[in-house]
Amino acid sequence: MSQTITVECVSPGLSAEAIGTVVTLPTFRRPEHLLSTLYSLAAQEGAPPFAVVVMENDAEGRAGLEAARSMFEKGGIAGLVIVAHERGNCSAYNAGWTTALEHFPAMRDLLVIDDDEIAAPDWVARMLATAETLGVDVVGAPQVPRFEPGARSRYERHPVFVPHYAATGRVPILYSSGNVLIRRRVLEAMGAPFLDTAFNFIGGGDADFYSRCRERGFTFGWCAEAPVFETVPARRTEFSWLNARGLRNGAISAIIERRRGGRQGTPRRLAKSLGLLAASPWRSLRLALGTGSATIGLYHCQVAVGRLLAEFGRVNEQYRQAERN
Structure with missing residues (x-):
């Protein structure tokens, strides 16, 4: 052991x-x-x-x-x-x-x-x-x-x-x-x-x-x-937590793709991230209309932004402080 x-x-x-x-x-x-x-x-x-x-x-x-x-x-x-x-x-x-x-x-x-x-x-x-x-x-x-x-x-x-x-x-x-x-x-x-x-x-x-x-x-x-x-818990339905989770999910997807694709996959990964960012306002609008919630609709934008932030090393450690998660 x-x-x-x-x-x-x-x-x-x-x-x-x-x-x-x-x-x-x-x-x-x-x-x-x-x-x-x-x-x-x-x-x-x-x-x-x-x-x-x-x-x-x-x-x-x-x-x-x-x-x-x-x-x-x-x-x-x-x-x-x-x-x-x-x-x-x-x-x-x-x-x-x-x-x-x-x-x-x-x-x-x-x-x-x-x-x-x-x-x-x-x-x-x-x-x-x-x-x-x-x-x-x-x-x-x-x-x-x-x-x-x-x-x-x-x-x-x-x-x-x-x-x-x-x-x-x-x-x-x-x-x-x-x-x-x-x-x-x-x-x-x-x-x-x-x-x-x-x-x-x-x-x-x-x-x-x-x-x-x-x-x-x-x-x-x-x-x-x-x-x-x-x-x-109630804190997980606050905007700050939902926003952090959306950004984090985007960052994780970019990190995993970077690990699988290596340096050779960088141009493709960045192109995908930029494409998702460009499409995110329309995807978010559709989600907001479908759920009746602007807060929910923001998710696609948050994921897209999170992917780009991860390219610059900006990743939220949401589990670092468990009492806030």
């Missing part, structure tokens, strides 16, 4: 050799919601035996570890809790995925859920069934927003809250790791570290990972019937 990972808690009688499915769950200073997520996993129906790996990413405070400890030690859920000592979203995922591979030799499928999400009762069963039915290597599913009191729920049609796909089936690629199944063979082929830690505080490490997976020939699917329900 890496020095950046420590196992703090293991459920009694855990038979790691018999576990074929592992759910990884990163957490950072959301102890109460973490417990809600764990309760939703403990209540899964129709799923084969599975284990949960909780990745505490606050090595100093450890509120998530302490909240989850009793549930694991009393056998309320099978699995273990680790501390991922290196801060950052990608580092937490890397720690959990590495732990799952090392501790569960019979694992075939790894699932991911975040600590601000609640799984539907048949989430695990549907994700596994869809992976088999579609015959794909990675399966994504919806993250359905649940707005907290005080949040502006009128923004539920904003692109940052709308799932990327509507119907179950094969898809060209995925973008989020908040609700996903990954086959063991993918992790073994890609190798650790799976997510590039350069994306630790800006996000996008998952999208970069999927881009590299597609280059290696791995395939993707979507399961519309396996949602998780994501709690959306």
Whole structure:
């Protein structure tokens, strides 16, 4: 086990050799919601035996570890809790995925859920069934927003809250790791570290990972019937947050394209960015008219501007201060 990972808690009688499915769950200073997520996993129906790996990413405070400890030690859920000592979203995922591979030799499928999400009762069963039915290597599913009191729920049609796909089936690629199944063979082929830690505080490490997976020939699917329900605090419906997320999404797309295309792809990438910027006012107008919201409509302009800002090294680290995210 890496020095950046420590196992703090293991459920009694855990038979790691018999576990074929592992759910990884990163957490950072959301102890109460973490417990809600764990309760939703403990209540899964129709799923084969599975284990949960909780990745505490606050090595100093450890509120998530302490909240989850009793549930694991009393056998309320099978699995273990680790501390991922290196801060950052990608580092937490890397720690959990590495732990799952090392501790569960019979694992075939790894699932991911975040600590601000609640799984539907048949989430695990549907994700596994869809992976088999579609015959794909990675399966994504919806993250359905649940707005907290005080949040502006009128923004539920904003692109940052709308799932990327509507119907179950094969898809060209995925973008989020908040609700996903990954086959063991993918992790073994890609190798650790799976997510590039350069994306630790800006996000996008998952999208970069999927881009590299597609280059290696791995395939993707979507399961519309396996949602998780994501709690959306009021601050995420404020204009400042929505604007920052739009700019960030644009920056991430440019960064990933730069990494895939290298210097030879610079003229093409810049031309695409300028083209998107020129088209963004009309795309934003159409989105605004379709949703009845000028704020939502601005998204395409924000993405286009974010792409250009990234060319000059201007990228918003939206995850640096978690309490503001």
